[in-house]
Amino acid sequence: NRPGRQSYGGNSGGGSSWDRGSQLPPQQREQQHGGRGGRGGRGGRGHHQQHHEPDFNFKPLVGDPNRWKPSADTSDLTVSVKKVNGILNKMTKEKFNRLADQMCDIPILNNDILTMIIHRVFEKAIDEPNFGDMYADLCLRLSKSVTIDSFLHIIEVISSNDKGVLKYRWSSNVSCNDAEIVGPLSSSAECITTASKGSSEGHARIERGDRNMVLERVCIVDGIFIKIMKEEAADGADDGSFFCVFFEIDDAEQCGQKISETTFDREADCKKDAKKWNSFKRSLLNKCEDEFNKKDIYEDYKKEMKEYDAKKSKM
Incomplete structure (x- = not known):
């Protein structure tokens, strides 16, 4: 079984069968794994990579209906x-x-x-x-x-329960054109710390405006999708500032982020x-x-x- 597909042409939403000659309706297919119902295994018994993240104590996530949910960039x-x-x-x-x-x-x-x-x-x-x-x-x-x-991005999946062993998921629509971003922050580690709190408290969201952002890293840490970016100056200079966008992985579809449903043990798979x-x-x-x-x-x-x-x- 293949998953449904999304609509294209500027408008989003689901649809049903249609009559040719009438206005083209939204398609009903999301790419496999980018939406629901992926196939594929866990990737076998590949060699596990060790990944050393800063020693953060992540608190259990508590769903907040008022939490920040970045809007999809189209x-x-x-x-x-x-x-x-x-x-x-x-x-x-x-x-x-x-x-x-x-x-x-x-x-x-x-x-x-x-x-x-x-x-x-x-x-x-x-x-x-x-x-x-x-x-x-x-x-x-x-x-x-x-x-x-x-446009394919491999996402590192990190869990505090797995003792630094990396797993992997993929996305086909990682963008740096978000309307709102969090920052500036001093480092990639601070981006992860900020996201782990489950809100942008202490770091106000700002309008991206005409900033030209470059993707630095994308990862999922204890159920939080984190996209880390740096601003690219017109003259190529680097001021060292980091920005991020984050949300709970359960909000990915609502935020317009396609992420494979299957989690793989091996990056190659x-x-x-x-x-x-x-x-x-x-x-x-x-x-x-x-x-x-x-x-x-x-x-x-x-x-x-x-x-x-x-x-x-x-x-």
């Missing part, structure tokens, strides 16, 4: 949707090479953008069957140019699973299955015609 997706729509609206066989190159140049910053591009090209091929071969060639070019390693469920081929197959499972667009019309013919035969 700015990169929104920009990409506009670019893709603009290119596809101009696409002709005469302009194909130039526009295909432009499409391949769109940065694939996360799995959401990759899936959106595949969905848009697929829908164009269906709506314009006379140009099906052209859109097939476009998919081929995209499949050769996309590098999923650019985690990477293999991440590539399997985020590949271009996998996203295209998921879209094909969605199309296959859609409701017959003429179902209501056929029902009405059958009733009409039955009444007509009795006259």
